[in-house]
Amino acid sequence: MKSKIIQILNEIRPEFDFNEPVDNIVEQGMLDSFDVVTLVTMLEEEFKILIEGTEIVSTNFISVESICLLLSKYIKE
Numbered sequence: 001m002k003s004k005i006i007q008i009l010n011e012i013r014p015e016f017d018f019n020e021p022v023d024n025i026v027e028q029g030m031l032d033s034f035d036v037v038t039l040v041t042m043l044e045e046e047f048k049i050l051i052e053g054t055e056i057v058s059t060n061f062i063s064v065e066s067i068c069l070l071l072s073k074y075i076k077e
């Protein structure tokens with residue numbers, strides 16, 4: 001799942017390396033609010049899930065790990 005998330009992030013913002021650990025990808029300008037909306041849409045399509053609106057908060061999108069944790073609520077691997 002992590003590699004697929006990184007692949008999607010790289011499609012959205014290819015100028016950044018999402019393989020590198022970052023404290024907060026939103027605060028560091030790697031993603032803006034429009035990018036987060038795009039990311040949610042792409043994640044929903046890729047994993048065939050529907051992320052609840054209450055889950056679309058900045059804390060769920062600060063790192064690849066936080067995104068993995070969010071998706072783990074919807075995907076049983």
